[in-house]
Amino acid sequence: MNINVRSGNCDSADKVLQDFISNINYETAHHRIKTQDIKCGFGLQGVCCRLCANGPCRITPNSPKGVCGATPDQMVARNFIRSVAAGSASYIHVLENSLWALKSLGEKQLDIKGIQTLNNLASSLGIEENDTHKKAIILADFLLDDLYKPSFKKMEAINILGYTPRLNNWKALDIMPGGAKSEVFDALVKSSTNLNTDPTNMLLHSLSLGISTGFYGLTLTNLINDIIMGEPRLKISSVGMKTIDPDYINIMVTGHQHALHKGLEDIINSESVKTLSDQLNVKGIRIVGSTCVGQDMQLRAKDLDGVFSGQAGNNFTTEAILATGAIDLVVSEFNCTLPGIEPIAKDLNIKLIATDELAKKESADLLAVTPENAETVAKALVKEAITSYTLRRNKVKINIPENHGSDNALTGVSEGTLKEFLGGNYQPLINLIASGQIKGIVGIVGCSNLVSGGHDVFTVELAKKLIAKDILVLSAGCTSGGLSNVGLTSLEASQLAGPNLRKICEELNIPPVLNFGPCLAIGRLELVAVELAKALDVDLPQLPLIISAPQWLEEQAIADGMYALSLGLPLHVAKPLFITGGPAVTKLVTEDLLNITGGHLIMNEDVDTTVSTFDEIIMAKRYSLGI
């Protein structure tokens, strides 16, 4: 009798989703996590190396070095920088595509929606040009030129736009990034077989990658997307699978590249699509949001009325969304598109189309968007959606959990809308923090995974316990999807906040968790943090602000995390990064870094002690600020 039996689906903080998944006839990641629950200790600790044919080498008491002589710290550092480089590469790819889309917009003299952001950004960079389209082209070229610089030439935009105290810190450490793509390239070379053996050097390079990832891949991508698609606007929305209407032809989007979907939004609103919809006796075509690209659309949902149905869920909700049967086409352009959706799509005759070759799915057709063909691809996608609808809808059963999600969720929060909401500057927020009505701020950002208690379990518990202590929570990434679906970004969630925060929420009519949207919006949180620091004339590490990526999933999250550490902020993760097998590396990021950038890494899988640690850090920072 073998008693190693594992079955069923894992817990989710989202109980409606958990019940739905346990009753569908499809295997999902929520099931597979149960059959993958035994983890390799060497992998978890980062001390497995397969860089050469002598490997894989594992560190054990009887084999304390790799065949090449690599120590545990060297192995850990090499593995780590490779993850950071891959994460950085992914985000830089997103910005690169956005910049080419912007350039194309300028060249084709198409509508530019975020004129204000274009003007602000261009003037900050010293770009003088009266023609809007020419200005967009010059801006795109300026930033593309930064990305394509060699590693020995420092990028320029960061030097102009970065916060001075941080720039001084980075220059002193010599970690100002050279060309973003070259930095990734160098990290791969450095960590290849028998090259760099200096863990400190690799850690500092990782911080440099963090800066290029964060400032370019996150912050600037948001701003470029704002220029292309328009700035976010506040809106009270419904979220979750309840927003999916089967009377429409539904296109689900997955990924991170809103700029690639712009054409799609325009075509859906066209008269010809309306005529076709009438002929088919459907209400029209709508985009169902999922993962970060859905969050990005949700930010701009006020300008997408009639096109965007709502954000249905985060990365580990996508399989369930397909299982409703109400999706006719999946358009994927980047990561967080789980391989697990493919068999479900096949069974339910759902058409899959990838619009970025880098994220090609095995069973998807590839219709790669380029700056030249964006409009043609958009038309083709709409055509495919209609064809798929007509081929499949009479053959599948629709099963939408209508109570999934929540109403009255505040969406469209950004550095701009928050400032506007506060009356044009951040002083009201600073006053609330100074008076102690808001004790501090925690950004709960990044992904969702299935290992820290289950799907969104740690994230939701952490958020609930923090708001109960009058700590304002800002979310960005798949955490937003999870927190929204359980109602924490809804106005009613103020009831769960501590007395002071609750009073503020009720007076201002805001929830205690402010949803900034996609993981890209971690860059927006940085902009907010810099504004607060500027107003107080302090550096970022002095703010009562903590970043937590409790349920980090992927390499991009690790690269984001390095940005937080380079900004000098405390960064928390629940599951340790794969570094604990290297004692010197672990000490460097968890302790020594405090004296280097001012930030440090906290690895804690327990919600209660994490909250206590946050509380202590916030109180200590408040004390230092004299508030």
Added chain:
Amino acid sequence: MTMKTEKNKETIKKIMVDESKCQGCYNCTFACIAVHENKGKNIYKVDTHNKNFNSRNVITINEDGRPTPMVCRHCDMPECVLTCISGAMTKDEETGIVKHNLKKCASCFMCVMSCPYGVLKPDNKTGKIIIKCDMCEGEDMPACVKSCPTGALYIKEVEKI
């Protein structure tokens, strides 16, 4: 670890090895160290390269070149018990577990020499303490079995002799 079967016969749990399933991942070794080195039984706390850490099981390469986990079988006729001169090694008839009493041990290594599986060994630090599987006393399942991803290690309930 004694339990009754439907036929009312008493059984004991034994760790069994299906060496054809072993992939040599060392998870059993890692888990064994985590459980026994008193650092909160936390896999992240295992000092992977610390020679003072000991695993009660090992993975060897068999004559066909395949990895093979070696675990204490808690033998019915345990050579280590039969050869022990100080009475430190005993067979618990109730649970079937072969126990090692450190206080009685004279570190003569007769058990090490007599173990037909070559599992018993002195500790890395002092070279005097016998490292012996205790079936993870107090745990619901031995850590090596729990952590085996392929099922090469599994628990079988066998009738008590």
